[in-house]
Amino acid sequence: MTKRIDIKNLSVDMCERLLRDLERAKRPVLEATKCTLDNSLYNPKVGYLTPGDKKVQTELNVSSVQKMSRAIFILEILLRNLDVGATNTKREIYYIAKGEIKHNAALKPLDFADQNESDEIIDFICEMLECYREDVNCFANDRGGQTYSQQLVVHETMPDGTKAIIDLSRLGTAPFQPKNRPQDLKLRAKKKIDFCVIVESEGTANTLVNSGFTKRHSCILLGAQGVPSNAVRGWTKLIQDQLDVPCYFFGDLDAYTMQNIFRTLKAGSAGSLIRNSDFSAPEVRFLGVLPEDIKKYDLPDYAVKENDASESRALKKARDALNNDPFFKDKRNKGVADILKWLIVHKRRCEQQAYFSVNPRDPLMPEKIILDKIKNKNFV
Amino acid sequence: MAKALQEITSASSAEYFSKNLQQVGFSSYTKALLTTIKEAVDNALDACEEAGILPEVSVVVERLGEAAAKGADKIRVKVEDNGPGLSVDDVVKVFGEYLASSKFGRGRCTRGQQGIGISAVTTWAQLTNARGVVVITKTAKMRQAVQCLVEVDIKHNKGVLKDKKTVEWDRPNGLSCEFVIDARIQLQGEGGVLVYLNGTSLVNPHLTLRYKILDQEWVEMTRVSEELPLIPPATEPHPHTMKLGEFMAHSHLFGRVKVGAWLKKGFSRISDGVLNELAPHGVKKNILEKSVDAATEDDFKNVFSALQKVKLMAPSTKSVLAIGEESLAKSIQRVGAVDFFSVVSRKPTICDFKPVLVETAVARLSDRGEKGEEETVSLLRFANRVPLQFDKAACAMTKAVQSVNWRTYGLNQPKESLPNGPYIIAISVVSPFIKFKNASKETVDASDELVEEIRRAMIQAGQRLSKHIRREEKEADLEMKRRHIEQFGPILVDGCCRIVKAGKGRREKALEGLAKLLGREAHLAEKELKEAVEHSEKALAELQEKTGILPSSEDTEVGATRRVTRRIMEPEQLSLTGMEQPKKAAKKKKR
Ligand SMILES: Nc1ncnc2c1ncn2[C@@H]1O[C@H](COP(=O)(O)OP(=O)(O)OP(=O)(O)O)[C@@H](O)[C@H]1O
Numbered sequence: 021m022t023k024r025i026d027i028k029n030l031s032v033d034m035c036e037r038l039l040r041d042l043e044r045a046k047r048p049v050l051e052a053t054k055c056t057l058d059n060s061l062y063n064p065k066v067g068y069l070t071p072g073d074k075k076v077q078t079e080l081n082v083s084s085v086q087k088m089s090r091a092i093f094i095l096e097i098l099l100r101n102l103d104v105g106a107t108n109t110k111r112e113i114y115y116i117a118k119g120e121i122k123h124n125a126a127l128k129p130l131d132f133a134d135q136n137e138s139d140e141i142i143d144f145i146c147e148m149l150e151c152y153r154e155d156v157n158c159f160a161n162d163r164g165g166q167t168y169s170q171q172l173v174v175h176e177t178m179p180d181g182t183k184a185i186i187d188l189s190r191l192g193t194a195p196f197q198p199k200n201r202p203q204d205l206k207l208r209a210k211k212k213i214d215f216c217v218i219v220e221s222e223g224t225a226n227t228l229v230n231s232g233f234t235k236r237h238s239c240i241l242l243g244a245q246g247v248p249s250n251a252v253r254g255w256t257k258l259i260q261d262q263l264d265v266p267c268y269f270f271g272d273l274d275a276y277t278m279q280n281i282f283r284t285l286k287a288g289s290a291g292s293l294i295r296n297s298d299f300s301a302p303e304v305r306f307l308g309v310l311p312e313d314i315k316k317y318d319l320p321d322y323a324v325k326e327n328d329a330s331e332s333r334a335l336k337k338a339r340d341a342l343n344n345d346p347f348f349k350d351k352r353n354k355g356v357a358d359i360l361k362w363l364i365v366h367k368r369r370c371e372q373q374a375y376f377s378v379n380p381r382d383p384l385m386p387e388k389i390i391l392d393k394i395k396n397k398n399f400v
Numbered sequence: 401m402a403k404a405l406q407e408i409t410s411a412s413s414a415e416y417f418s419k420n421l422q423q424v425g426f427s428s429y430t431k432a433l434l435t436t437i438k439e440a441v442d443n444a445l446d447a448c449e450e451a452g453i454l455p456e457v458s459v460v461v462e463r464l465g466e467a468a469a470k471g472a473d474k475i476r477v478k479v480e481d482n483g484p485g486l487s488v489d490d491v492v493k494v495f496g497e498y499l500a501s502s503k504f505g506r507g508r509c510t511r512g513q514q515g516i517g518i519s520a521v522t523t524w525a526q527l528t529n530a531r532g533v534v535v536i537t538k539t540a541k542m543r544q545a546v547q548c549l550v551e552v553d554i555k556h557n558k559g560v561l562k563d564k565k566t567v568e569w570d571r572p573n574g575l576s577c578e579f580v581i582d583a584r585i586q587l588q589g590e591g592g593v594l595v596y597l598n599g600t601s602l603v604n605p606h607l608t609l610r611y612k613i614l615d616q617e618w619v620e621m622t623r624v625s626e627e628l629p630l631i632p633p634a635t636e637p638h639p640h641t642m643k644l645g646e647f648m649a650h651s652h653l654f655g656r657v658k659v660g661a662w663l664k665k666g667f668s669r670i671s672d673g674v675l676n677e678l679a680p681h682g683v684k685k686n687i688l689e690k691s692v693d694a695a696t697e698d699d700f701k702n703v704f705s706a707l708q709k710v711k712l713m714a715p716s717t718k719s720v721l722a723i724g725e726e727s728l729a730k731s732i733q734r735v736g737a738v739d740f741f742s743v744v745s746r747k748p749t750i751c752d753f754k755p756v757l758v759e760t761a762v763a764r765l766s767d768r769g770e771k772g773e774e775e776t777v778s779l780l781r782f783a784n785r786v787p788l789q790f791d792k793a794a795c796a797m798t799k800a801v802q803s804v805n806w807r808t809y810g811l812n813q814p815k816e817s818l819p820n821g822p823y824i825i826a827i828s829v830v831s832p833f834i835k836f837k838n839a840s841k842e843t844v845d846a847s848d849e850l851v852e853e854i855r856r857a858m859i860q861a862g863q864r865l866s867k868h869i870r871r872e873e874k875e876a877d878l879e880m881k882r883r884h885i886e887q888f889g890p891i892l893v894d895g896c897c898r899i900v901k902a903g904k905g906r907r908e909k910a911l912e913g914l915a916k917l918l919g920r921e922a923h924l925a926e927k928e929l930k931e932a933v934e935h936s937e938k939a940l941a942e943l944q945e946k947t948g949i950l951p952s953s954e955d956t957e958v959g960a961t962r963r964v965t966r967r968i969m970e971p972e973q974l975s976l977t978g979m980e981q982p983k984k985a986a987k988k989k990k991r
């Protein structure tokens with residue numbers, strides 16, 4: 021179980037510091053961890069990206085006084101939410117703020133012209149308090165993480181103390197979907213679970229379940245739906261830690277998937293340095309598509325379109341990553357780094373769905389290949 | 401004058417022009433009105449300047465009713481001047497015949513050049529309203545003013561005189577012409593009548609212009625200069641500026657002279673020395689001895705191509721006329737309330753072998769409000785002091801303005817476009833040989849050399865202007881800083897106090913501290929502002945030295961006089977009052 025951040029205390033501390041400086045006519049400076057790659061450390065024993073000691077500073081001056089007073093104003097709204105256990109989306113916070121301003125003429129100068137302006141302030145607060153938006157009860161839409169299993173049981177304790185037990189085998193064709201802050205859930209296996217597969221494509225995860233994957237194997241299957249949301253990241257971490265099952269990621273062979281999807285799932289991201297401990301699953305392995313699979317299974321692949329802006333950007337980023345990203349630089353992750361190198365050299369890409377071409381008449385072929393790869397330790 | 405008029409020549413072209421009026425400014429009803437006013441006013445100004453009279457011109461535009469044609473009104477246009485007037489015989493020629501001009505083919509910086517303008521207007525009136533032009537004229541010699549109706553005999557290119565009678569008139573000399581035409585009245589924007597009239601007064605500081613448009617009151621723009629522009633002597637064209645066709649046509653203007661004599665007389669920078677240099681380039685002596693009438697096309701070709709190979713002196717720049725920075729500075733303030741401005745009068749120079757003078761005035765209007773910031777500047781183009789109002793895109797002046805990076809001077813500018821903001825950019829190009837892109841004389845040909853010359857003028861004007869803009873930015877910056885302190889300080893401190901549950905004492909103390917902190921910054925901003933003010937003041941002093949005037953008039957509050965006196969708070973004095981006010985509101989908030 022992970023520790024919950026005490027937003028209330030952090031906020032009081034921050035405001036106390038502000039006030040004390042002001043009373044002494046000293047310029048207050050707020051400090052936050054710099055969340056960028058150049059401030060990221062990677063220790064293979066820890067397994068995820070952790071912050072270095074670089075800080076970003078926001079000092080109070082005539083230009084920042086508007087932003088700061090807006091931040092304190094929104095913080096009050098969020099603290100009120102935390103007090104009563106209420107939650108809101110960013111958009112709702114925008115309207116709540118507008119409502120407050122409407123009813124108090126003195127606050128007029130704070131008014132937000134559009135939601136971007138209030139979103140920016142919410143992000144600023146989280147940076148200052150070094151917390152996730154979810155910690156201040158501000159939730160984004162849940163995305164991804166639809167989970168299927170015949171063996172998994174989830175125990176949930178609601179904010180009001182009531183408890184729920186969800187047996188995933190009882191949900192019929194419906195998946196279980198974790199929330200953006202899944203750390204409070206308790207997992208239990210009815211029967212020993214052999215492995216967990218995280219499928220990059222939501223649709224392909226569905227196809228596998230429909231054809232009986234979870235019926236034939238004692239496993240957990242979940243869809244990532246592209247770049248993993250906080251829900252997917254925290255949830256995978258829970259499965260890894262609480263059930264102690266090997267986790268495999270099944271996705272495309274391309275630079276984007278390696279860096280943005282797999283790396284984030286396994287070791288977190290630079291943008292979320294301060295929270296990677298709860299939102300990364302360092303034991304996840306990359307099951308495929310592996311470069312050697314193309315030959316082995318005669319998979320259709322494609323040349324990277326160099327004139328496609330996003331594809332060439334991903335390749336350029338891959339070159340940077342090999343030089344600067346502590347995750348890819350560490351020898352423990354040589355396997356994934358080698359794949360990146362292969363991608364840069366060969367400029368080819370191959371999609372996870374390509375396994376459906378191996379035997380087009382056999383719908384179970386992809387399932388067979390996945391199991392084969394697990395059994396033969398054909399992953400990195 | 402009388403002698404000049406003897407030289408008025410005419411050709412049988414009335415039929416051609418009456419069928420092609422769209423080529424000479426009658427391609428739309430809006431344009432028809434503008435062309436009518438323009439031709440008459442241009443003529444009045446040319447005539448006054450030629451006769452050494454300070455011009456006083458009045459323009460009346462009146463709507464008589466709907467026209468027979470769809471989308472047009474029946475409009476009366478009357479233009480009166482205090483110029484030398486014309487004899488009745490000349491009135492008939494000038495208003496009733498094409499190509500009857502005293503200015504034809506001469507290299508002078510006059511507005512009119514061809515002798516088409518005013519007869520085309522008469523034709524338009526005749527075609528749309530079955531009546532020519534009513535003229536009143538009085539020369540100093542005439543005992544009484546004469547009024548008459550002139551029409552164009554289109555078949556024979558002859559003026560027809562009707563209803564001649566003597567009348568009483570209020571001036572010793574002058575000319576008045578009145579047309580009833582089908583047209584449409586547009587006041588502002590491209591093709592706007594007011595844009596034309598304001599523009600004309602801008603580049604003619606010595607003009608007193610009165611006008612009455614529709615039901616609006618009479619407007620009078622009094623002259624700001626008592627000096628007539630010095631009209632430089634005519635210059636002959638430089639041979640390197642001509643195409644073969646023009647070259648041959650040019651030969652007809654000088655009677656039956658020898659080719660050699662024609663070359664010396666008809667062009668600038670051709671001397672006996674130059675003629676001697678033609679031989680090595682294949683021109684036989686006997687060609688130069690031939691009469692121009694006897695010369696064949698091959699002869700002309702021969703001489704022409706040889707001339708292009710000979711090195712000639714660049715033409716003299718003495719023939720160009722300048723408005724001058726002083727007059728421009730005064731004149732720019734006639735167009736409206738002006739915050740500040742800059743003027744640049746370049747030295748005459750040679751572009752494409754033609755003498756050219758570029759002058760510019762850039763002014764910021766103070767009455768446009770917030771909206772003005774997003775609108776494109778108004779670019780006023782002038783060629784030989786005539787406003788150009790159509791087809792600006794391809795014009796040398798437009799291109800030059802677009803090529804300047806105005807952002808460095810503090811203006812907004814979308815990529816490769818004219819800048820934005822409540823500014824007027826007036827550019828005047830004066831040259832005895834302006835090359836237009838088309839027959840309706842609306843677009844100055846954008847040669848690289850000319851665009852570069854205009855661009856230089858724009859850069860100079862921009863640099864001068866930026867001193868004032870900087871200063872305004874600093875003023876706005878200080879104002880923003882002050883406002884921020886006053887507005888956000890209390891909210892910030894109150895919020896913090898509520899979160900840490902601090903009492904009144906702490907709040908007061910924190911507010912004091914905040915005021916001190918931010919006040920220091922405001923103080924810095926004040927210092928920067930002071931420096932900017934000094935810069936702009938210096939620029940104004942330079943302007944005054946050069947032009948003898950300062951941009952100011954009673955109701956416009958211009959330039960340096962503006963906002964300088966604003967109270968500058970000492971940092972100690974900064975207070976964050978207004979803090980008490982939220983109390984009542986805070987209760988409401990608990991709702
Ligand atoms: N208001 C006037 N007062 C005195 N003389 C005039 C007036 N209007 C015209 N003239 C004389 O009549 C001549 C012919 O004018 P017209 O407008 O036909 O030709 P232009 O001005 O020479 O050339 P453009 O066709 O370019 O206007 C002028 O050159 C001028 O000498």
Ligand SMILES: [Mg+2]
Pocket residue numbers: 439442443511512513515517518
């Ligand atoms: Mg004319």
